[in-house]
Amino acid sequence: MGILRSALCAAVLSSLPLASAQPPPPKIDHILLEVSDLKKSIAFYHNLLGLQVKSESKYFAMLESGNVGIFLSTTHWDWDEKRPTNARPGWGMATSGRS
Numbered sequence: 001m002g003i004l005r006s007a008l009c010a011a012v013l014s015s016l017p018l019a020s021a022q023p024p025p026p027k028i029d030h031i032l033l034e035v036s037d038l039k040k041s042i043a044f045y046h047n048l049l050g051l052q053v054k055s056e057s058k059y060f061a062m063l064e065s066g067n068v069g070i071f072l073s074t075t076h077w078d079w080d081e082k083r084p085t086n087a088r089p090g091w092g093m094a095t096s097g098r099s
Contacts, residue, residue, distance in 0.1 A: 041061075046063060051070055059074045
């Protein structure tokens with residue numbers, strides 16, 4: 001989980017405006033994370049990393065910062081690979097990007 005958090009922190013930090021005249025980084029439409037506790041996950045991404053909550057329901061939330069969207073879900077997506085029966089909740093990630 002530490003590697004995932006580090007990667008997401010790097011993605012969020014890369015979305016901050018740069019002082020130089022470099023082209024903007026490519027947009028990461030969203031990273032979809034399956035989480036076991038939606039409220040705690042929202043608190044982490046909103047309160048600690050500063051992402052803005054764009055939408056929230058009982059099982060799903062959308063957060064955003066600059067060019068990065070983070071989608072959090074407590075349910076397993078049908079299109080995703082079948083997971084082992086002994087897999088713990090919150091096991092999964094998918095990404096989508098565009099430039």
